[in-house]
Amino acid sequence: MKLIDRLKELDAKATPGPWQSVEYGVHSRKKAIAGRGFGPLIDNHVCDTVICDQSDAELIAASRNALPKLLAFVEAYDDWEENGGFYAQPGERLSDARRALDEENESKDQGPGGTWP
DSSP states (O other), X not given: OOHHHHHHHHHHHSOXXXXXXXXXXXXXXXXXXXXXXXXXXXXXXXXXXXSOOXXXXXXXHHHHHHHHHHHHHHHHHHHHHHXXXXXXXXXHHHHHHHHHHHHHHHTTOSSTTTSOO
């Protein structure tokens, strides 16, 4: 199985995004990875970790959130490359995937949870 196929399989089985890293506990250094907007609660913990570095929790959440768009871009790029690559026009699929990545970059200046670490 190709890596991209394995990542797509894991993505399909995982709790839907967006995820975010959150701190909880009054006197603890606990971090949690929380998913937003699914289930009966507004915020649901996807997983809890004890004494997790904040940057690790942020990496996990950011990776989950970016994965679907990155996979779409890689697949579109592979398709473009197989159909002529440098000598071919990018095509709608590759252009759409690139546009989605660009929009993600532009949306990261909207305050808490939206800025790049």
